[in-house]
Amino acid sequence: MQADVTIDKYFDAIIENKLQIVKSxxxxxxxxxxxxxxxxxxxxxxxxxxxxxxxxxxxxxNYLLDNKAPIYTTEKLQAQLLDDPxxxxxxxxxSALLFALCVNNAYAVKTLFDSxxxxxxxxxxAGTSILELSVRFNNESCKQIWQNVKVLKTLIGHxxxxxxxxxxxxxxxxxxxxxxxxxxxxSMFDELRAEFFKAALMLNDNFNNIVELAEELIDFEACExxxxxxxxxxxxxxxxxxxxxxxxxxxxxxxxxxxKLLQQLTNQVEKKPAKLGQLLVVTDTAYNDEEYDMxxxxxxxxxxxxxxxxxxxxxxx
Numbered sequence: 645m646q647a648d649v650t651i652d653k654y655f656d657a658i659i660e661n662k663l664q665i666v667k668s669x670x671x672x673x674x675x676x677x678x679x680x681x682x683x684x685x686x687x688x689x690x691x692x693x694x695x696x697x698x699x700x701x702x703x704x705x706n707y708l709l710d711n712k713a714p715i716y717t718t719e720k721l722q723a724q725l726l727d728d729p730x731x732x733x734x735x736x737x738x739s740a741l742l743f744a745l746c747v748n749n750a751y752a753v754k755t756l757f758d759s760x761x762x763x764x765x766x767x768x769x770a771g772t773s774i775l776e777l778s779v780r781f782n783n784e785s786c787k788q789i790w791q792n793v794k795v796l797k798t799l800i801g802h803x804x805x806x807x808x809x810x811x812x813x814x815x816x817x818x819x820x821x822x823x824x825x826x827x828x829x830x831s832m833f834d835e836l837r838a839e840f841f842k843a844a845l846m847l848n849d850n851f852n853n854i855v856e857l858a859e860e861l862i863d864f865e866a867c868e869x870x871x872x873x874x875x876x877x878x879x880x881x882x883x884x885x886x887x888x889x890x891x892x893x894x895x896x897x898x899x900x901x902x903x904k905l906l907q908q909l910t911n912q913v914e915k916k917p918a919k920l921g922q923l924l925v926v927t928d929t930a931y932n933d934e935e936y937d938m939x940x941x942x943x944x945x946x947x948x949x950x951x952x953x954x955x956x957x958x959x960x961x
Contacts, residue, residue, distance in 0.1 A: 651676060658695040663703050674713045689719035694734075697744050697752045698723060705752060709759060715740040723747070739763050742774050750785040757788060764795055775810045779819055790822055 649657075649669040655678045657665035678690045693713045696705040716737050723732040732746055741763040744752035756763065764774050778789035789795055790810075814822045 649673075651678075652680065655680075655690075655692070655695060658692060658701060658704055659699055661699070661701050661704065663701075663707065666704055666707060671711060674708060674711050677718060689717070689721040691717060693740050694721070694723075694743055697740060697749050698747055700749055700751070702751050702755075705755065709755070715756070715760065715763075717743075739774070742777060745774065745777050745781060745783075745785055745789070748781070748783045748785045750788065753785040753788050757792075761794065764789060773810065776813045779810050779813045779822055780817055782817075782819055782822065791825065 649665060651673055654666065654669040654673045657663075657669070674692055676692070678695070679688060691714055693705065693708045693715060694717065695701070696708055716739055717734055718736065720736050721734045723734060734743060734746075739756075739760075741753065741756040741760065744756060775789060775795060778786035782790075813819075814826070
């Protein structure tokens with residue numbers, strides 16, 4: 645039976661989701677790449693497992709992994725995705741996990757991450773790590789990477805071959821959802837919190853997102869905290885600004901305007917009425933529309949009063 649399955653039929657079977665044909669093919673095919681020039685989504689040099697990921701062939705993916713299919717490209721390949729006019733260039737030695745993130749195959753991401761957690765810190769030829777890419781794309785597949793506590797711990801001391809690390813990427817792309825989640829997690833670990841600001845403050849131009857994050861927490865907008873989390877939004881905001889100022893001061897060439905902005909925000913946190921903080925911490929009890937409007941008006945009126953007193957510049961509003 646194996647002799648009847650040619651290498652071309654084997655690759656076509658993966659694309660067409662014919663698991664039994666894949667299983668009946670000679671095992672040596674698993675380590676081969678598709679050399680055919682074709683007008684399909686993959687141009688050439690595609691390993692078996694990359695076809696399974698691209699076409700979301702989950703059962704075939706599991707079979708290939710069980711039979712130790714190579715999880716790196718051996719040659720450069722190019723994928724033409726259906727919803728993207730630009731082809732996706734995939735360099736030599738790119739991991740299957742990185743490829744799964746690029747095509748947003750959540751099943752493949754979870755399966756590969758569970759099987760090969762060390763892949764998270766592997767980099768592409770350009771020096772871009774999988775963790776950094778998960779921040780950059782931030783699709784459903786990526787959340788499995790950046791929301792993983794084990795992955796967070798790898799942030800300690802981690803630097804890529806290029807100047808950006810995952811935290812700086814989160815700042816650069818304005819991923820406040822990720823920054824907020826990471827900071828809440830990092831507040832449990834002193835060394836992680838320190839790493840957070842060392843990374844974020846290296847690039848002054850990208851620091852505005854940290855400032856915006858602090859403002860969101862100070863103003864209790866879009867805060868996902870619950871009583872079970874045992875996090876008070878105001879406490880988190882105070883920690884953010886305290887840490888940010890400390891690390892800003894440690895960089896002698898740091899932009900003075902940013903330092904001034906941080907100091908203003910720190911003052912803003914210190915003058916925030918405690919009772920307002922207690923009132924607005926999100927709990928399991930939802931506010932009705934009238935209560936919500938009252939709270940939002942209270943926040944707005946307080947902002948106006950602070951501006952009148954000159955405590956906060958227009959830039960901060």
